[in-house]
Amino acid sequence: MAENVSIEILYKLQKIDSDLGKLEKQIAEFPEAIKEIETEIEKAKNALDERHEQLKKLQLKHKEQEVELRTQETKISEAKDKMFKVKTNQEYHALQKELEIMRNEKEGVEDGILSVLEEMEGFEKEMRRNDKGLSDFKSQKEREIKKLKAELEDMPKRIEQLKAEREQLKSQLPKELADLYERLLAYRASVAIVTVIDGVCQGCNMAIPPQLYNLVLRNESVYTCPSCQRILYPVELLHVESA
Ligand SMILES: [Zn+2]
Numbered sequence: 001m002a003e004n005v006s007i008e009i010l011y012k013l014q015k016i017d018s019d020l021g022k023l024e025k026q027i028a029e030f031p032e033a034i035k036e037i038e039t040e041i042e043k044a045k046n047a048l049d050e051r052h053e054q055l056k057k058l059q060l061k062h063k064e065q066e067v068e069l070r071t072q073e074t075k076i077s078e079a080k081d082k083m084f085k086v087k088t089n090q091e092y093h094a095l096q097k098e099l100e101i102m103r104n105e106k107e108g109v110e111d112g113i114l115s116v117l118e119e120m121e122g123f124e125k126e127m128r129r130n131d132k133g134l135s136d137f138k139s140q141k142e143r144e145i146k147k148l149k150a151e152l153e154d155m156p157k158r159i160e161q162l163k164a165e166r167e168q169l170k171s172q173l174p175k176e177l178a179d180l181y182e183r184l185l186a187y188r189a190s191v192a193i194v195t196v197i198d199g200v201c202q203g204c205n206m207a208i209p210p211q212l213y214n215l216v217l218r219n220e221s222v223y224t225c226p227s228c229q230r231i232l233y234p235v236e237l238l239h240v241e242s243a
Helices: 005-083 089-170 175-187 210-218 236-242
Strands: 193-197 231-234
Touching (some): 005 089, 005 175, 005 193, 005 236, 210 231, 231 236
Parallel strands (some): 193 231
């Protein structure tokens, strides 16, 4: 294969310009991505806070039930005391009936306490699991944010480096080639140089004429695609490079 330094420089230039394009896109997108992750964390935290709030309500209900139970017990023991002081059978039976009602009520309160305790136990187990889940989720997401922020912070420096490299490469090109490259970059969606695979331009997917393809493969000069005008880079050069 004949020596064609220009095409290699152009190929490197395109690589740099593609990287620059990616970096600029990321600079625009990363802050939004970071915000989205922060919102995700916030949402997960709020959902869990809500469950904690529900648990608190349940705990409060349990406390109220305990108070109710003690009230009920006091009433029962007062009724029992009264039974020693009654004078008539009638009064005695009336009190007995009252006491039975109170005992039934007390049983009802106790059943309520048991079911709330059971619910609380399940709840607390769930919360322990969820708290652990949230803290894992949060640290994973925070690592993601940290990574994005670090990359973002590094970007201006990387862009500057790439731009310097770009200028250095461009200065090695004949002026008309450098100008052609810049024109194509501006008018061909930031892709000025494309590979040719089996005679097909990878920029526009058109087959190039066989005699032109042969010239491209001989790589003695720089050729452009008749349909999209982009500079053609024979993919065989890549194979040589990676060998
Ligand atoms: Zn083309």
